[in-house]
């Protein structure tokens with residue numbers, strides 16, 4: 756039996772998505788790589804979750820329990836987000852509260868990159884609802900209104 760507890764990785768300003776200096780895809784285009792570290796609080800959360808899971812397993816009769824904690828590197832899973840995070844302040848994010856790119860009147864972002872955190876669970880429904888909201892903001896924007 757395997758007990759897992761997904762939690763959000765707390766974002767760190769220093770973490771980056773970069774162009775890999777050496778790895779290229781089959782078309783010869785440089786690939787992306789994720790670099791950075793988890794904050795110490797993530798390990799604290801993981802230890803808490805692992806201890807709880809071990810407690811649950813022992814309470815239902817498990818004779819041997821093994822704990823596996825995550826490393827401190829950022830994970831290469833499937834829920835990365837936040838490369839153009841929403842913010843009130845252009846120094847702290849890529850887009851404003853309406854998902855419009857700071858400093859560009861008619862450019863909006865409608866995907867996972869605007870998430871400030873990704874939560875601990877699957878993000879697609881949040882992405883979709885944000886895309887609807889952003890579409891409405893685009894339609895209501897003065898840029899579109901001027902053209903209609």
Ligand SMILES: Cc1cc2nc3c(=O)[nH]c(=O)nc-3n(C[C@H](O)[C@H](O)[C@H](O)COP(=O)(O)OP(=O)(O)OC[C@H]3O[C@@H](n4cnc5c(N)ncnc54)[C@H](O)[C@@H]3O)c2cc1C
Pocket residue numbers: 833834835865866867868877878879880882
């Ligand atoms: C294996 C796997 C399993 C997952 N399972 C779940 C799940 O069960 N539930 C859940 O909620 N989430 C799941 N996710 C996460 C979810 O799929 C992603 O978080 C979500 O799709 C991200 O949406 P997005 O719009 O930000 O990016 P994407 O869906 O990646 O969309 C980006 C789009 O941009 C296009 N694109 C890229 N570069 C260019 C370019 N230069 N010009 C034009 N177009 C370009 C790409 O082709 C792509 O269509 C899973 C992800 C993976 C990889």
